[in-house]
Amino acid sequence: MYNHIKVTPNKNNVGAIIEAELSKFNNDIIEEVKDVLAEYGVVFFRNQRLDSETYIKFAKQFGPLAEYPMLKGLEGYSEITVVEKKPNEEIMFGEGWHTDSTYTKEPPRFTMLYSIKTPEKGKGNTMFASQYKSYETLDEKTKKKIENLKALFSADGPISKTRKNRVDEKGTGIDPKSLNAIHPIVRKNERNNKKSLYLSPGHAIKICDLDENESKTLMKRLMDHQVKDEFVYGFEWEPNCLALWSNYSVLHNPTNDFNAHRVMHRITVQ
Ligand SMILES: [Fe+2]
Numbered sequence: 001m002y003n004h005i006k007v008t009p010n011k012n013n014v015g016a017i018i019e020a021e022l023s024k025f026n027n028d029i030i031e032e033v034k035d036v037l038a039e040y041g042v043v044f045f046r047n048q049r050l051d052s053e054t055y056i057k058f059a060k061q062f063g064p065l066a067e068y069p070m071l072k073g074l075e076g077y078s079e080i081t082v083v084e085k086k087p088n089e090e091i092m093f094g095e096g097w098h099t100d101s102t103y104t105k106e107p108p109r110f111t112m113l114y115s116i117k118t119p120e121k122g123k124g125n126t127m128f129a130s131q132y133k134s135y136e137t138l139d140e141k142t143k144k145k146i147e148n149l150k151a152l153f154s155a156d157g158p159i160s161k162t163r164k165n166r167v168d169e170k171g172t173g174i175d176p177k178s179l180n181a182i183h184p185i186v187r188k189n190e191r192n193n194k195k196s197l198y199l200s201p202g203h204a205i206k207i208c209d210l211d212e213n214e215s216k217t218l219m220k221r222l223m224d225h226q227v228k229d230e231f232v233y234g235f236e237w238e239p240n241c242l243a244l245w246s247n248y249s250v251l252h253n254p255t256n257d258f259n260a261h262r263v264m265h266r267i268t269v270q
Helices: 027-040 052-060 131-136 140-146 158-170 212-226
Strands: 006-009 016-019 042-045 081-085 110-117 126-130 150-154 180-184 186-188 195-197 204-207 232-235 242-246 250-254 262-269
Touching: 016 027, 027 042, 027 242, 052 262, 126 131, 131 195, 131 212, 140 212, 204 212, 242 250
Parallel strands: 016 042
Antiparallel strands: 006 016, 042 242, 081 262, 110 242, 110 262, 126 232, 126 250, 150 180, 150 204, 186 195
């Protein structure tokens, strides 16, 4: 089915591994990668050789780049955010299930992480939960109920405490309480019309137009459902890997189970 890349879906079709040399990307490769991404929600590449310039060029093939409102970028490459955990730090940036920047009016469609420094293999995995699978497996009554519901998302939601170390160091000074947005909780992929559940546990405050109790109960039920084991895949990092995901189709959660320096270069696409 794919002529320019080799694709191996993960267990339960939660993401796929792609073999391709990204430093030599061309249109054919990009179009096929976009198809695989739309199908599985997240894709992984190992053994890459991406310098920052080529990485940015590659990322631009997916849309205009977004700047992260909470942290300043890499020196000379403001489009790249350094996501790191230093030895002896306890908190890990972005720990907990979430999808990126849902508190902005137009949350970034895609996020990619390129690994620079990683702990021993098997530690610091990033977990992904397919929200295609989570939507598909809801009962029909629930699907109908949530079809037109929207939720309020805030940068001051449960995940905000994990940003503390990095914001103290190189924050932009923006008050997280000032960043809020309302979005539908069911999304449709524009490439293949697949629907997904869009409810970031790290940022969702309430479901709009429901009373407080009903909102709480429904959020709890959906949030328990959306990270069930059968929807989850954990990617084992080593240096020079790229993970690329659609924020509308998967949740992610980095595992904080190591004491070492872990450095990722992140780019988000609008
Ligand atoms: Fe994240």
